[in-house]
Amino acid sequence: MSLLVTGSIAIDTVSTPYGVSEDCLGGSSVYFSMAASFFTPVRLLGVIGSDCPFDLAKVFAGRDVDLTGLEVRENSKTFRWKGTYSDNMDDRRTDCLELNVLAEAPPRVPDEYKDSKYVFLANTAPALQLQLLEQIEKGVFAAADTMNCWIENELDDLKQLLKKIDCLIINEDEARMLADEHNLIKAAQKILDTGPSVVIIKKGESGSITYNSDGESFILPAFPAAEVKDPTGAGDSFAGGLMGYLAQVCKTDSESLKTAIAYGTVAASFTIADFSLQGLTSIDKTDIDGRFETLRKLTHF
Amino acid sequence: MSLLVTGSIAIDTVSTPYGVSEDCLGGSSVYFSMAASFFTPVRLLGVIGSDCPFDLAKVFAGRDVDLTGLEVRENSKTFRWKGTYSDNMDDRRTDCLELNVLAEAPPRVPDEYKDSKYVFLANTAPALQLQLLEQIEKGVFAAADTMNCWIENELDDLKQLLKKIDCLIINEDEARMLADEHNLIKAAQKILDTGPSVVIIKKGESGSITYNSDGESFILPAFPAAEVKDPTGAGDSFAGGLMGYLAQVCKTDSESLKTAIAYGTVAASFTIADFSLQGLTSIDKTDIDGRFETLRKLTHF
Numbered sequence: 001m002s003l004l005v006t007g008s009i010a011i012d013t014v015s016t017p018y019g020v021s022e023d024c025l026g027g028s029s030v031y032f033s034m035a036a037s038f039f040t041p042v043r044l045l046g047v048i049g050s051d052c053p054f055d056l057a058k059v060f061a062g063r064d065v066d067l068t069g070l071e072v073r074e075n076s077k078t079f080r081w082k083g084t085y086s087d088n089m090d091d092r093r094t095d096c097l098e099l100n101v102l103a104e105a106p107p108r109v110p111d112e113y114k115d116s117k118y119v120f121l122a123n124t125a126p127a128l129q130l131q132l133l134e135q136i137e138k139g140v141f142a143a144a145d146t147m148n149c150w151i152e153n154e155l156d157d158l159k160q161l162l163k164k165i166d167c168l169i170i171n172e173d174e175a176r177m178l179a180d181e182h183n184l185i186k187a188a189q190k191i192l193d194t195g196p197s198v199v200i201i202k203k204g205e206s207g208s209i210t211y212n213s214d215g216e217s218f219i220l221p222a223f224p225a226a227e228v229k230d231p232t233g234a235g236d237s238f239a240g241g242l243m244g245y246l247a248q249v250c251k252t253d254s255e256s257l258k259t260a261i262a263y264g265t266v267a268a269s270f271t272i273a274d275f276s277l278q279g280l281t282s283i284d285k286t287d288i289d290g291r292f293e294t295l296r297k298l299t300h301f
Numbered sequence: 302m303s304l305l306v307t308g309s310i311a312i313d314t315v316s317t318p319y320g321v322s323e324d325c326l327g328g329s330s331v332y333f334s335m336a337a338s339f340f341t342p343v344r345l346l347g348v349i350g351s352d353c354p355f356d357l358a359k360v361f362a363g364r365d366v367d368l369t370g371l372e373v374r375e376n377s378k379t380f381r382w383k384g385t386y387s388d389n390m391d392d393r394r395t396d397c398l399e400l401n402v403l404a405e406a407p408p409r410v411p412d413e414y415k416d417s418k419y420v421f422l423a424n425t426a427p428a429l430q431l432q433l434l435e436q437i438e439k440g441v442f443a444a445a446d447t448m449n450c451w452i453e454n455e456l457d458d459l460k461q462l463l464k465k466i467d468c469l470i471i472n473e474d475e476a477r478m479l480a481d482e483h484n485l486i487k488a489a490q491k492i493l494d495t496g497p498s499v500v501i502i503k504k505g506e507s508g509s510i511t512y513n514s515d516g517e518s519f520i521l522p523a524f525p526a527a528e529v530k531d532p533t534g535a536g537d538s539f540a541g542g543l544m545g546y547l548a549q550v551c552k553t554d555s556e557s558l559k560t561a562i563a564y565g566t567v568a569a570s571f572t573i574a575d576f577s578l579q580g581l582t583s584i585d586k587t588d589i590d591g592r593f594e595t596l597r598k599l600t601h602f
Contacts, residue, residue, distance in 0.1 A: 183527065183528075185526070206507035206508075218602070219600055220600070220602070221508065221520040224486050224510065225486070299519075299520055299601070301597065
């Protein structure tokens with residue numbers, strides 16, 4: 001079923017202990033779309049400047065990614081991020097951030113996208129996420145990501161957003177900050193009380209923990225990675241695999257959600273194995289399914 | 302089948318955000334025995350001073366814990382530990398450590414214990430662990446714990462020990478330190494290369510990850526705990542549940558080991574819910590089996 005993602009398209013420069021990837025393609029909507037396209041057609045909504053060196057039609061060639069919602073804005077510059085990961089990849093530092101076109105008006109939702117049943121709002125200002133969501137007919141399942149700066153500075157907007165979405169996908173520290181509660185079980189419950197029926201808490205190399213408003217929970221470790229070359233895009237690939245699977249099966253019950261989280265976990269594990277999108281572009285669905293089965297064997301007893 | 306544990310018996314004073322538990326019973330062999338006794342008879346080997354205020358026969362009343370190997374040493378003082386946990390329980394500080402009787406000669410292994418088929422050597426100086434292990438006939442499965450100070454200061458002894466045991470149970474940071482490798486998969490492989498056929502890496506609230514010399518691995522999250530009152534003894538309770546189950550079923554194949562790790566995880570989750578041993582003494586086997594099934598539901602997809 002129709003899956004819409006709205007998020008950034010970036011020119012990234014990433015330094016990790018494995019090397020430097022200069023001016024490579026990145027951005028939340030790009031990682032998301034690439035991961036989700038293994039499962040279902042994707043509608044991408046995003047904006048770039050006329051300086052963007054990447055031909056997204058070429059990037060997504062052979063994948064069912066609709067670029068009707070890709071706006072190329074003349075006289076604007078593409079979003080840029082430059083970051084460095086620590087030796088053990090546990091921390092990253094932003095060296096340079098140029099919002100550029102992301103600081104301008106958001107892209108318009110094309111009419112063809114308005115009936116999207118599954119929607120992912122990648123991390124951006126919650127007022128903007130709300131504004132985008134309101135342009136889309138009420139669908140089946142809307143999920144959003146957020147981050148610490150919005151929790152600190154735009155909490156009222158974020159609370160409005162939480163009332164409108166079905167699922168919040170959030171990092172461990174952000175969940176604690178948003179709920180003002182260190183214990184993650186209690187933090188999740190506090191977040192569920194504010195609107196969404198599902199909260200998925202990402203714990204990096206420790207995987208994820210999911211709670212729903214029926215009192216059910218699900219814990220899944222990350223796929224153990226012998227090589228992590230570049231963690232950039234892991235969270236958006238996770239969301240892409242997850243939402244891609246849900247849209248594919250047109251179901252959001254808790255068993256489907258567990259399977260979706262496992263697929264998201266697998267998608268993220270491929271992303272971090274290489275720089276930029278290479279971890280995802282160098283594989284096919286068989287690789288994803290193979291690792292999905294391995295993850296099952298690794299975790300079941 | 303016969304399960305022997307050798308480790309400390311302690312008088313603990315523990316401060317956590319939930320309160321202070323003064324001069325309470327603790328020690329690795331005590332937590333281990335209590336957890337393992339839900340599964341199988343346990344033989345405890347340990348030493349206390351004549352000052353010890355606890356009657357261990359009473360503590361273990363109704364449980365099949367053999368205290369033949371408990372030595373009460375006149376004119377010696379019992380091991381004491383005083384520690385404080387941080388607000389979020391992630392860190393703990395040792396306020397005071399009195400080795401007392403633990404700095405003297407180790408207890409003698411009684412003849413009746415020498416045919417023990419399953420052996421757990423709780424954390425202590427590796428030379429001592431070796432000396433104890435050598436007094437026991439070669440059994441089915443010997444596991445040991447260790448810690449950073451032995452890795453730093455007694456590495457040669459520890460390497461000798463690793464050649465003699467089947468399983469090392471170790472914390473995440475200690476595994477990295479022992480292997481001199483940050484990536485846990487590679488660290489585990491390096492440790493396996495030095496002797497044990499199984500290495501179980503404990504990751505606190507993120508659970509555990511296990512590798513064996515056949516290239517198999519198993520990842521299990523911790524049981525999600527809404528209340529953590531006192532994490533003391535979690536690791537030894539984990540080992541107790543794990544070794545207790547293995548000794549009960551008399552099997553050490555990888556499927557049995559997975560089940561054993563799940564039981565260890567459950568045992569630890571009860572320990573941390575209350576101070577000292579109260580989390581384990583207030584439950585019965587039905588509670589353990591119930592939480593075991595819940596853990597399965599929480600992690601399977």
